[in-house]
Amino acid sequence: MKFSRLSLLVVVSLAVALAACGGGGGSAPQPAAGKTVNVDATEFAFNPTTFSGTVGQKITFKINNKGTVDHNFVILNADGSQELAKTEVKVGASATLDFTPTAAGEYQVDCNLPGHKEAGMVGKLIVK
C-alpha cells in the first residue's frame, strides 16, 4: 500500500516535471511554426517566382523592392478572381505580408500595378 502510493507520487511528479519542461514549447500539439520567405521585386519580376506552403502554416513574405518604381505583392485564389492578401512595397523599401493558407492548391501571385503583371510580375504559391 505504502509502496504503491510512493509510485503514484513518482508518476505524478514526473508528469508535472514534463509538463513544466514543455511549457509553451513543443510537446503539445500546436499550429505549425511559421516560416519567412524573402522575395525580391524588380522591373518586372519577382525572385523567386514559386513559393511553397502548408495548410495552416503562416508564411511571412518579406518583399524587398530592388527596382526603380513602386510595386506590390498580391496573393490571389487559384483563378485569380479574389485577392486574399496584399501589400505595397515602395522603391528601396521592404514590406512584410503574413498569409496563412487555409486550403491546399495553387494560388496566384502578382503585382497588380498597371502593366506590371503583364510584363512578368507574377508568381505562384503551391500549398499542400
Ligand SMILES: [Cu+2]
Ligand atoms: Cu510591380
